[in-house]
Amino acid sequence: MEDSSGAGNELTFEVWRGGDDGHFATYTVPHQDKQTVLDAVTYIQRRLDPSLSYRFACRIGMCGSCAMMVNGAPRWTCRTNAARIAKDRKIRLAPLRNLPVVKDLVTDMTVFFEKWQKASGTFVPSDPGAAEFASVPPESKERKAASAGIECIGCGVCYAACDVVKWNPDYLGPAQLNRAWTLVNDVRDADRKGHLAAVAVDAGCHACHSHQNCTTYCPKGLNPTESIAGLKRATVSAALKGDL
C-alpha cells in the first residue's frame, strides 16, 4: 500500500549512541515493504553493529517497551512505518525524552514506575475475600470514565512528550495520573480518598497545563489530559467538601 515510498531503496538512520553525553551515529538500512522503525533498529543491531542497545518485546503494540524518539517525536517503534515517517529518507532515533539514558536507545524507566506508585496507581480491593464477581454496570458514568483510560500500556510516550515533566522533574506525569483516574472511577476500589490525596500534591495533577501533548502522541489513542482534568475536578470537589 505504501510501497511507492521506495521498497528496495535504502533509508538512513541517525541513531543515538552512548549515554547522556553520546552522539548520533549513521547507518544505512535497506528498505523493505512494511518495514517498521523497530525492524530497522533490529537490522542495525544484527547486521551492522551488535553493540547497539535497544529494548523491545512483543513487536505488536502490546508491551510498550520499544518507545523511542523518532525524528524528535515519541513513538512506539514497532507500529511506526519507517518509510512513512522518514524525512528525505532519513530517520533520527534517540532515547525517550525526560528519562535518564542508560545506553544508546535504552532509558532508565525507574522514575517512571516510581511515580506510578507515588500517584497511588495500585488497586485497593474493597472486598478482598469476595466469592462473587463485582457487578459494574457498563453504562455507568464511572465505568465509562475508567474504560476510557484503562488501555494504557505504560510505554512512556506521554511522559516523554510532556513539557511539564521537562520543566518540573517532580511532576507525577500523564500516564501515572491517568492510571490514578481509572482507580478513582473504579467502584470496587476502597480508597478513593487515598488516590485523590496522592495526586493533590505539589507537582501533582494541578501542575498540568493541559497542553495535550500526551493525548497527541499516545499510541493507544487515550486522553490523559481529560483524565487529569477529571482529577482536578474531583480533588477540588473533595477539598471544598472538607474530605481532603
Place this chain on the structure above:
Amino acid sequence: MTGRVELWLYIAQRLSAMVLAPLVLLHLATIVYAIRGGLSASEILSRTQGSILWAGFYGLFVVAAAIHGTIGLRVILREMTPWRGKSLNVAAIGFCLVVLFLGFRAVEAVT
C-alpha cells in the same frame, strides 16, 4: 501539607479568574465609553470620586488581580527557574502585598 497548599492555590487561581473575567470586560467597556468625546482627568474623577460603587468595583479588581497574578507568577518561576521553597513563597507574598498596596493607593486616589 505542602500538597494541600498547591490544591488551595489552584482553587484560588480559578476563583480569582472567575471574578476577574467580568471585571476586566466591564473595565474595557468603561474605557471605550469614557474615551468618547475626549479624555480628561477631571472627567474621570467626576465619575469616580465619592462613588462607593466604583471604589468597590476597583477594590475587588485589585484583590482578584493581586491573588491571580501572584499565584501565576509563582507557578512560572517554579517552572522556568530553579527557584523553589520558602524564599519563593515569601517573595510571592511580598509581591502580592506590593500589588495590593499600589492598587488600593490608586483606588483611594480616584474615589
